Structure formats: structure tokens, C-alpha cells
Amino acid sequence: MSAATIVVLPDQSTARIPKMNFITRENGLLSWLLTGDHKRIATLYLISITFFFFIGGALAGLIRLELLTPQTDLVAADTYNKLFTMHGVIMIFFFLVPSVPATLGNFLIPMMVGAKDLALPKVNLLSWYLYIIAGIMAIYTMAAGGVDTGWTFTTPLSTHYLNTHVISTGLAIFVAGFSSIFTGLNFIVTIHKMRCPGMTWFRLPLFVWSNYAASILMVLGTPVLAITLVLIVLERTVGIGVFDPAKGGDPLLFQHLFWFYSHPAVYIMILPGMGVISEVVSTFSRKRVFGYTAVAFSSVAIAVFGFFVWAHHMFIMGISNYAVLVFSLLTMLVAVPSAIKIFNWAFTLYKGSITFETPMLYAFGFMGLFTIGGMTGVFLGASGTDIHLTETYFIVAHFHFVMVGGMLMAFLAGIHFWWPKWTGRMYPEKISQLAAVVTFIGFNLTFFPQFILGTLGMPRRYAAYPPEFQILNVFSTAGATILGIGYLLPVLYLTWSLKYGAIAGNNPWQATGLEWQTQSPPLTENFLEIPIMDHEAYDYEWLERMQQKEVASVG
Amino acid sequence: MNQISPVLWQFLVKWLTNFALFPPEASKIAPQMDALYFFMVLVSLVGLTIVVLLIVSFSLLYSKKRHPVAVQIEGSTLLEATWTIIPLGLFLVMFVWGALLYFRIYTPPANAMNIYIVGKQWMWKAEHPGGQHEINSLHVPTGQAVQLTLISQDVFHSFSIPAFRVKREAIPGRYTTVWFEATTPGTYHLFCTQYCGTNHSQMIGDIVVMTPDDFRIWLAGSTSGNSLAQDGERLFASLSCNACHNPRADSRGPNLANVYGSRLTLSTGQTITADDAYLRQSILNPSAHNIQGYAPIMPTYQGQISEEGVIALVEYLKNLNSDYRIQQTLNTTELPAANEGSAAPAGKSPAAQGEVKP
């Protein structure tokens, strides 16, 4: 990793952040809180989800501290149950689901399709307010004593056997769900109806395709979660028994309804991250993504197949063996498009011109860790092995590999990649590369031992465990500490860069894509004139011609 | 070596001698499960190696310094086909293999010895047919297929024996089953692996595998006297089930001799097999499972019998293989006169009528 870089910055002695941009256009708190500008809303989201990420992270830290010893000695068992429940709820609903779509998606999609804003700016703002309201409800729940149902709200435990704040948590997630639905709705409408002249579907950046696929899942899947939560709340308040076998109800009905959303939810979480990886790998190899059409269709395939595999979370729950056959087969099918994407990204590197800036490091981390995470998903999807591995730390390791090793790395890749566009400033390269490496090492140390723990049989959601599992738990906690440092560093240096970072100019990465052809930070209306798209996506030859024209006309 | 601190040395020794990557294989299915698991680990390693090799080699060969100008390549249908078909093929192999394993684990053989497990917050109760009761432990013999019939009294629990590679959810309201055949005597972990509230981590125990001889000795020493079927017989009588379910020609309910395992026709026309689940349902929710040819007059016993009681009744019915056996039951109780034992008005427990002998 030498000093070879594609970064081209304007002359720092004369460069300035453009005076008129979306940040300076209007001043005052109200201009931010009542904005319709997708970029301001994205900024609001970025601050909010970072806040919740660190709350979720603190909860994770406490969990790992408790698990240093085999006994329940740091916190009481009830408290531990609340810790992992709130960790799950916050990380999933308040961080992962909105992460890339609500921040990078909101910021970039209008620019990427060549529009001046999303289709429904007021709905976009409403979406953020719903998120904030849900967040306040979640914080209230924590302050009032927490909830200990597990993020999966398994009935009848959550409806009849606990007296913690199930209802307020359920309602908080209900509200957050609508925030998600409205974001997805906005994206679908924008992508269908607001592409600029010349922007055909197959000229769209793959980031748009991925977010489109995720939006379909958001729009069709989240309402089912909403109604399921309504049923939980009603069952707790009125006590009818739709999930209570003593009254004729069926707890398995809850499982079907819950997982009908919650499986697509994991694809909602990962698809936008995959979109980021496409952009990053392309830019830092200076090449069109290998197999553009395959990657685009894979995103949609994951979304479609993702709706038909939910019962693989229920293999040991007494569903019929034949149902298990069907869902296991479909699970194998949904794994294939993800594999296709990984290979396409790898082959994008072939005969490219590769540099190793921070976004690319995170992208490489994604590709390796998501491969492991995805393959271990296949372990679980093959019904037989699921019997041994389900509900153990193997599952915990699996989903953390795909969500943290996958999605969170992709999110960080995206934040670093588009940071110059968003703020007009570059982040400091060396320390960010260090943070990426620290994160990668910390991550592996934290979660790889958990695969072994799971195979050994250690169950999940256990505050106490047999002593022979301690050594692996100690490794895991040590890794978590390193991981925490790796996540803290970006907050620090990115904030630093807001004042002291190098001025980035329009296109420091020499990237294709309409967003890089405007100033950094962009104008409120993105483009003075709606652009006309006359070239393919990732057309580096077009970029070169453009740059030569500029040199010729200026020089 | 003696420069290393003695504490650290102790720690290392303990770890190295106890270190394991997978649990002991103590059942017949465990090696089969492990075989598939290792196949998957192998495939994953190969897959990961390929991906990492591609990334690393391309990064080295085509770094900007070595390869300053990128070559725009659209794609390759051949490659797409390759990395679609090969992973798909491997995944399908895993699917078939896994499905075979799954069916094997959840299809108990006919000669399996049945043990009932009732899970409740936060303990496991095991009920052997011979009347032995255990809490948080389960004694089983080697070389004998053992079927567990599980149910929960409250919330979802999951009965997990990592050493046997089996696990099954215990669900309120219905039976679930799993089977295994233990191979190696020893004591192994029992875990609850479905989050069930405060003391979920405490809902653990021991699976004690013994040689058949030792097991026989244990059985003899642990029984309280009555087998499950005998307990069930008492319940059958005390709840006056025999008022309607008897071999008399004018009985209001079907005769239950040999009912277990038989094919029955419901009043909806559907035919079902009278298995454990059906027997339980027809005690607790009889109106939903009415037999053709009989009026839907059986009252429900929901709330009047515990899950253990239902298990005892089911065991009794399983062993009820002749009219003579029912007659024996009848002989131990006094049956009310034919016109007295009419269908109880809704809401009144039938045990309130008729006489019951202890």
C-alpha cells in the first residue's frame, strides 16, 4: 500500500468551500427542522443514527463485559436480558435499517438520477420526525426500566409472562417502521418518475438499484411487522389470546407474522450496503463494475426471494417437515445472488488500476467478512445442521458477520467515500486507514470465536455459561474493546475534518456518477439545470474526455 | 518454559487439554451431523480462499503502480454462469444432505422408548413411562432409540443436547418430538436454547447416559411406584372419563381401546391419525376435533388438568390395548347409573358428579 492514490485535490492555497451550498443556503434551527432538502434531512439522519449507534454499542460493551466471567456477576439476570434486548432493538431498528438508505440514500439518490430532490420532500421530513419520535419512545423505555423480551418479542413470553415495557417498545418500533416505509416509498417513486432525460434503468448507478430493491422490501414487508406489533399490544392490553394456546390462539402464528417481515428486514439492511460496495470498488479500480446487469438483477432477485424464506427461522419449532424442505430449498436459492455479487466485485478488480484508500479497505473487509457470514448462513439454511447450530452463538456470529462485518463496514466505506461530497472536505487518510484495519482486526477477534462457541453448544442470550466456554468469551470481549476503538476513531477524525480537512473540490476521487459532477457540498437544488445523461454508468472513458475538454478550455 | 508465569502456564495447560472445537459425539446422529458440518466448513474455506486469493492477487497485479490504465470490461456470461451454477450446485448438495439429516432427526423410529419432557420457567421435568421423574436431568441408556415428547407449560423453551446434536422447541399447546440414540456413557450438557425470561441461563441440566444395565438399576431405584400409565388410569377414573368412554353399546363417547395410532374420521369428513397431539387436543379442545357419528358433547378439561396430567392420560391411552383393560379401570371405580351421567351442563365439571374412588 504505497502512496499511490487517485485523489486529485484542488490547489489548497487558493481553494475554498463554495460560498453557496445546501448548508449555507439558509441559517437557523428552523430552516433545518422544517427543511424539504433531501441533503439536510440526510444530515439530520446521520447525526441521529450515530447517536443511537453509540447507545447500542454501549449496551454491547456491557454485554461483553458481563460475559467475561461464567457467572452472572456484573449485572443481574434481568438486567442482562434487558441489555441484549435493547441492544438488538436499537441496532436493528434505529441503526441498521435506516443506516445507508436514510443517510447516503437520501443524500445521493436524487443526484444519482439527475433530479433536484426526492419525489416527496415533505414525506421525507415526516419520515425523519417519525424516526425521532420512535427514538424518544425507545429512550423513554430504557429510562423507565427497559424491556426484556429479546428483539424477537417471542409470544407468549412477551404477551403474558413479562411485566416490562413491552407496549412502549412495540409502539416505538411501529412508528419507526412507518419512517422506514415512507423512505422506501419515496425512493421507489423517485427512481421510477424522476430520472433525468437519457437516464434509462440500465444507466443508473448500482447504488440506486440496490436501494430500489431494499425499498421494495421496506414498502411491502414493514406493514406486516406493523400489524404484528399491533396484535402484540392488543393482546397485552385486552388479553384475547390470539397467540395464547390456552384460549385457542397460536404462538406459532406470531412467529410466521413476525418473521415474514424480519427476514426481508435483513435484506433491507444489507442491500444498500452492497450498493455502496459497487460504487467504491468501481471507483478505486477505475473500472465499470464487472457484470453490471448481473449485479443489478441480483439485487432484485435477493429482494424477491427474500420474501419466501421466512420460516427458516422456525426450523425447530415444530413446523411440518415438508414445509422445512420448501423453505430450506428457497434459502439456498436466495444465497446464490449474493455469491454472484461477490464474484462480480472481485472480478471488477481484474485489469483495473487499484488504489487502497480507506473506502476501498472497508470494501475489501466487506467482501471477505460477508463471504464468511453468507456461507455460515448456508450452514443454517441446510435444515439438518440448523438443528445443532440454531439458537447458539453460531447464529450470533453469523448475523454479526453479515451485519457488522458486512453492512457496518459498507456504511463506513460509504461515509468515507462521500464525505468530501457531503462536507466539501477530505478526511485524514492515514488515521482512517488505521481505523479500518483496527476495526477489521477487532471484529474478527470478537466474532470468530463465537462460531466455535456456537458449535460447542453455548446458547445465545445466556448471562451465565459453563466455565469451559470462558476462554473464547474472553477473546471475544478483548476483540470488542478493539472494535470499539475502531468505531470511535472515525467519529473523532471526521469531526476534526469538518474544520481542518483538506478542501476536496468537486471530484476528488475522479469518479463517474452525476453527484461528482456538481460542487462539494452541493447546491440545495443539486443542479442548476436538469442534466442530460448521454453515457453509460461507470463510463471512465467519458470522464476522461470531459476532463480533457476542461483542460483544453481552461489551459 | 519456567520463565512463563505459573498462572499463565496453568491457564495454558488447562486450555490446551480441554480445548475443543466441537462437542463430544455421543449419539449415533452426531458423527453424521459433524460430517455435513465439516463438508460445509471445507466448502466455506475453499470459497473464502478463492475470494481472498482473487482480491489479493488482483490487488497486487493490478495496483495503480503496476497497471496504471484500467481496461474496461463489460462482463463475461461464461463466468457469470460458472459462479452461479457451481455455488448453486454446492448449496443444493448441502440442501439435500441437510434435509436427509433433518428428516432423520425428526422422524422417530417405531421402536423408540418414549420419554416426556415438560418445560416450564425455569426447569425441565422429565417423565419416564415407568414413573421415574427427573428435574433438570435425563437418564438414558446407550444403544436404545429414545424419543422425547416435549411440551411447555408456559412459554417457548428449547431442549438442547449439543453432544447429541439434537434440539427441539418445547411449545405451549402442542407436542413436539425428537429422537436420538446415545452411544457413549457420560454426562453431557442440557441447555434451554429459547429465551424464556429471567432465569433462561439457569435452565440447564445434565444428560446422563448409562449402559443398559446401569440404566435398569437406576430405573428400579428411582421410581415412586406408579408408572405414568397407572397415574393416567387414576385420572381417567377420577375425571369420570369412563362415563362416556366405555365399551357399553349405548356409550356416548367412542370406545378408547386401541385408539392410539388408529385412523379416525372427524365430523368434517377429514381422516386423521390418533397420535399424541390428537389425544391431547381432544381432551383440551374436544369441540374442534369431533368424531363422526358422535354428538359434540364432550366438555373441555382445559384448566382442570396440568400438562403432566395430560401426559399421564396419553400414556394410559397408549397402553389401552383391549376392552378388558378398560374393564379393569371400570372395576376400580363406581360408574354412575346410565341415565345419571348425562352431558354436564356447560361450565360444570363432570368430576363434580358421579363418585370417585381414590
Place this chain on the structure above:
Amino acid sequence: MSDSPAIPHGAQVEADSAHHEHPSYQRHHFVTFEQQADTTNFAMWLFLLTEIMFFGGLFTAYLIMRNWYYPAFVAASHQLNIGWGTANTAVLITSSFTMAMGVWCAETRRKAGLVLCLGLTFILGLAFLGIKSIEYHEKWEKHHIPGLHYSIKSFVDPASDPEVYKSYPQDTGLQLDMANKTELYFFLYFAMTGMHALHMIIGIAILGFMIFRARAGAYTTGHVTFVENFGLYWHFVDIIWIFLFPLLYLISRHQ
């Protein structure tokens, strides 16, 4: 998913030259008013799709439970008054008609007509809610609201409920365990019709707002998208009822 872009090439040039001449109600991020109308219309259809998924969970639960506890669901269904249900259906279908007429009025710039049609729709909506509240009150009096002193007397002993018994004289009493399942039916009844009623209330509130704006002439100067899109919502709420009515009221009439 056509391959052509959202704005045809030619329109771009026109829109540029007509930049300062777009209607006042066109938002600045849209190139033409046509695009805005098309976009918001599409958005409403998509939103209605999410609503279908939302109600879908309840319909699924209902169908499964009806299959399991058929006698209980039949008996409980007999408790619903076909007269009121039919009246409500007629009310809603008429209100859809008046709503559609309202959209036509807006498109043809008939302000008085629009206000009248919206007003009629509003009144019909209130009528629907009124009838619903009569039905709910009836359930309250008979103790058929789950969780609130629920009573299974009418199902165990149908003769004790003369109104319903008159229409369904062949109903026999249910056994206790089956009678208890009627509470599940009513839970789903209240959940489904209650969710529907909630959507009606929201719709009526928006209608009130629209009448107010219509009187000021907001929808009769060419900007009809709000009325059109609301019309879609109103028709959707109507369609949900058209599914609920047969599934809850009519399905067991002849059993």
C-alpha cells in the same frame, strides 16, 4: 419499468424556456406539472399497496382461525346484523360515487359541484361511522367485546338471545371450549373493522380539510392532484370494507 427516462428529451428544452412560467402549485424539484401529477399519483398507489400488506396480516389470522374453529366462527358471525352491514355497504359505495363525482368536478373546474360532492362524501362517511358505533354499542350491551366482561351465554344457549335466534333458529348451543373461541372471532372483528374505521376517521378528517380548501377554490384551478389522490385513498378504504363485509357478515348466513 420502461427504458425511457422520466422526462422526454423534448420537454427538457421547453421546460427550460418556460422556466418562469410553471404553475404556482408546481413544486420546484419537478420539471413539469405533468411529472408532479404522475409522481404523486404513483406514490399514492404504492402507499395503498402497503396498506394491503398491513391489513393482510389480519385477514390471514382470520382465515386460519376460521378454519380451526369453524362452529364458533359461524355462531359468532350470526351475531352480526346483516341489515346494518348492508346499510353500511350501501353508504360506502355511494360515498365512493360521490367522491368520484367530486374528482370529476375538480377536473372540470366546477367549484360548487366539488364542494357539494365532498360534503356528501363527508356526511356519508359520518353515517358509516354512526352505523358502526350503533353496532359496536350493541356488542357492548351483549357483552361481546373481548376482554371487557365477555360472555359466551349467547353461544352456549342460543335461545337466550331471541333477536339472533329468530334469524337462525337451527343454531344449536356450542360446547364450552368451542364457545370460548367466539371471543377470538370478536377480537378479529374489532381489530379489522376498528382498523378500517380508523382509516375512515383519518379520511373524513382530510375530507373536512379539503372542503374548507375547496371553498377557497384551491382545487378548481387546475391543481387537482390532491383530490384525485385522496379519491384513490377513499376508494381503497371502500374496497377494504367490500372484503370485510362478506368475510365477516355474509359468509355464514346459510350455515
